[in-house]
Amino acid sequence: MVMENDRAKLVWDFEFHLRKTRTARRPDLILEEKEKKIIWICDMACPQEQNFKVKQLEKLTKYRQLAFEMRERRPGYEIIIVPLIIGALGGGMKQIMNDMAKIFENEELLKRTISEMQKTVLMDSETTLRKVLSGIIQQVDN
Numbered sequence: 001m002v003m004e005n006d007r008a009k010l011v012w013d014f015e016f017h018l019r020k021t022r023t024a025r026r027p028d029l030i031l032e033e034k035e036k037k038i039i040w041i042c043d044m045a046c047p048q049e050q051n052f053k054v055k056q057l058e059k060l061t062k063y064r065q066l067a068f069e070m071r072e073r074r075p076g077y078e079i080i081i082v083p084l085i086i087g088a089l090g091g092g093m094k095q096i097m098n099d100m101a102k103i104f105e106n107e108e109l110l111k112r113t114i115s116e117m118q119k120t121v122l123m124d125s126e127t128t129l130r131k132v133l134s135g136i137i138q139q140v141d142n
Contacts, residue, residue, distance in 0.1 A: 008033055018069050027063055028084075031103060037077045040103055041067060042084055046121050049087040056095070059083035086121045093118065 003010045011030040018025055029042040041063050047055040060081055067079045082099050085092055096114060104110035131137040 007035060016066055016069075018065060020065055025066065027066065039070060039074065039077050039079050040082050041070075041079065042082045044084040046086055046088050046124070049089050049091045052085060052087050052092050056083045056085050059085065084117075086118055088121065088125045090118050090122050
């Protein structure tokens, strides 16, 4: 899906065709600011709190090839990979605030957006916990 006007372009649920890899071609969101010539590759995750840093590094590494090929296709544009990681219990807010500050210029809008994201993650974690405790979801032993 693509939404575009004269200032910006928003792409989601889109698979890019890359020369060197068949994986990591579908980030959650691509934001392009045409005036500033910046493209943000955003990918979201909600890992367990202890896996926060690992997941962040994984997202940065995962989309490196996409960023490289975008730089080739869009000369003059700065390509930035933004891992949007919120821990399953709502942790990592300082990091996501720093990462999303690259995109948002309005601090109040940034804070409201992050707050809504955190609430969504916490509500989904609560739902998953209720399903596990009620037996709807069975835990699998490794």
